[in-house]
Amino acid sequence: DTAVSQTPKYLVTQMGNDKSIKCEQNLGHDTMYWYKQDSKKFLKIMFSYNNKELIINETVPNRFSPKSPDKAHLNLHINSLELGDSAVYFCASSQDLVSVTTKNIQYFGAGTRLSVL
Amino acid sequence: GQQVMQIPQYQHVQEGEDFTTYCNSSTTLSNIQWYKQRPGGHPVFLIQLVKSGEVKKQKRLTFQFGEAKKNSSLHITATQTTDVGTYFCAGVSDSGTYKYIFGTGTRLKVLA
Numbered sequence: 042d043t044a045v046s047q048t049p050k051y052l053v054t055q056m057g058n059d060k061s062i063k064c065e066q067n068l069g070h071d072t073m074y075w076y077k078q079d080s081k082k083f084l085k086i087m088f089s090y091n092n093k094e095l096i097i098n099e100t101v102p103n104r105f106s107p108k109s110p111d112k113a114h115l116n117l118h119i120n121s122l123e124l125g126d127s128a129v130y131f132c133a134s135s136q137d138l139v140s141v142t143t144k145n146i147q148y149f150g151a152g153t154r155l156s157v158l
Numbered sequence: 159g160q161q162v163m164q165i166p167q168y169q170h171v172q173e174g175e176d177f178t179t180y181c182n183s184s185t186t187l188s189n190i191q192w193y194k195q196r197p198g199g200h201p202v203f204l205i206q207l208v209k210s211g212e213v214k215k216q217k218r219l220t221f222q223f224g225e226a227k228k229n230s231s232l233h234i235t236a237t238q239t240t241d242v243g244t245y246f247c248a249g250v251s252d253s254g255t256y257k258y259i260f261g262t263g264t265r266l267k268v269l270a
Contacts, residue, residue, distance in 0.1 A: 076260075082244055084201070084260040097257050131200060139256050146191075147248075147258070149200040 044068050047132050047150035054122055055158055061118045062153045064132030072096075072138050073115040074147065075107060076131040084131070090115055091138050122157045129154050160185045160251050164261040172269050177237050179264035181230040181247035188252040190223055190230045195263075196243040204232075227252070237268045 045066045054060055066073060074097075075087040089097040090109045104120040115132060129152045135145040161184040171177050181190065189208045193201040205214055207223035207230060214221045220233045230247055244265045248258035 082195075082263050082265065084246060084263070086257050086259075089257060133201075139250055139258055146203045146206070147193075147201075149202070152200050 043151075045132055045134055045148050045150040047130075047153050049153060050151060051154050051156075053156045053158065056122055056124060058122050059118070059120045060122060060155070061116055062130055062132075062155075063114070063116045064150060065114050066132075066134040066148070067113065068134055068136075068148060070134040070136050070148075071112055072135045072145075073109065073112070074133040074135075075115065075117050076133060076149075078129045078131060078152070080128070088115075088117075089138075096138065119155075122155075124157050127155055127157045160249075160255070160259050162247060162249050162259045162261040164245075164247060164264050166264055167262065168265045168267075170267045170269060171237050173239060174236050177234045177241070177266055179232050179245050179247075179266075181232075181249070181261050183228045183249050183251075183259075185228070185251050185253070187227050187249040190247055190249045191258065192221060192230075192232055193246045193248060193260075194243050195246065199243070201246060234266075237266070239268050239270055242266060242268050 047064050072091045074089045078084045087101050088107045093109045106118045109115045131152045132150040133147045135147045191206045192204040195201045211225045212223040218235045222231045244263045246263045247261040
């Protein structure tokens with residue numbers, strides 16, 4: 042069984058469209074994340090949720106809206122897609138919130154490769 | 159804001175040669191993790207270092223955390239083609255920001 046699963050794996054769409062990416066983890070973790078990896082492989086955190094509560098919201102355009110219906114799911118909806126949104130989006134989860142005292146291994150999904158034409 | 163840089167950005171080595179990637183943070187870290195991402199794959203956790211000056215080994219991989227807890231290194235002895243991928247460090251600032259900042263990554267290619 043896949044621990045962190047994302048769908049779809051590939052997403053090709055036109056500029057201006059709205060799309061969603063879904064993520065589910067079956068590890069029983071409390072914290073989930075969305076990362077964006079650009080063409081240069083830089084991995085940047087976008088959002089993190091802990092027990093359905095938004096903890097981190099980096100400087101991300103408000104066209105991106107995460108939703109966590111329960112602690113096992115964290116979906117990402119993107120409105121009015123732009124060319125610059127093309128990237129690989131990774132969902133990840135960890136047992137707890139990152140802190141200075143705990144060991145928090147992040148488990149990543151396989152990624153969603155988004156291409157905006 | 160906190161920045162984590164890695165050097166080199168790319169490294170090509172002959173199989174059997176050694177490889178080292180260095181990670182430098184602009185702020186003091188409470189701990190640092192290392193991840194490996196195979197081509198077309200996703201990041202996979204390798205190790206976490208917590209103590210100043212800590213050294214950990216995993217077979218041919220040696221990880222070190224600097225004395226000042228602002229830098230770290232990963233050394234691979236006698237590289238193999240299976241070592242190909244991008245290696246990322248990820249650090250947590252000791253100010254407790256609830257997030258790991260990933261380094262810029264080092265892409266390793268091993269030539270057979």
